[in-house]
Amino acid sequence: AQKITQTQPGMFVQEKEAVTLDCTYDTSDPSYGLFWYKQPSSGEMIFLIYQGSYDQQNATEGRYSLNFQKARKSANLVISASQLGDSAMYFCAMRESSRGSTLGRLYFGRGTQLTVWP
């Protein structure tokens, strides 16, 4: 079974609007962390935001916020006030904390290509 599912291959948003990128995850580990990374065309993966499974509040980092719904196993990324430079591939990822030799392994989804148009 896929650990991370991103169902939107591509998303389009107009500059200055908000956009939500979907992510669902699958784990039986009670302790885990969720990450979002941005990958521009240059190829480097850039860390955006982190949410721990025990965090009570949704994580926020500038224009990025994570809509964490634990019961639904959902960790959607919300980008507010989109900018042209936000056009990139976005990956959701999960790390499980209690699974022996795979401790520390980061599982990635297939990504969502975001295009911001003027």
Next chain:
Amino acid sequence: EAGVVQSPRYKIIEKKQPVAFWCNPISGHNTLYWYRQNLGQGPELLIRYENEEAVDDSQLPKDRFSAERLKGVDSTLKIQPAELGDSAVYLCASSLVAGNPTGELFFGEGSRLTVL
């Protein structure tokens, strides 16, 4: 502070040839990862090192892939012989402490391999 450095950025080889990729992690990061990213997909872990010890290599195709991290700093990933299906981007990443669930990975720009 310098980021994760990888080389070469691009490599084109014919099948059955060997190829090697080099990675220099962020100074002080004890954990190093090699990921492979196929076109249109997310990265998949090949191997993870804690210092010089490979602690998670279950997804490394050991018949043709090998890796080393001498002295717990730089790392080399080798493919010999390369196959057409090995065409991908090979990403190196480092983090401070693997057991810290909040520890994000810092990635290099990747090495794009094309096997003809």
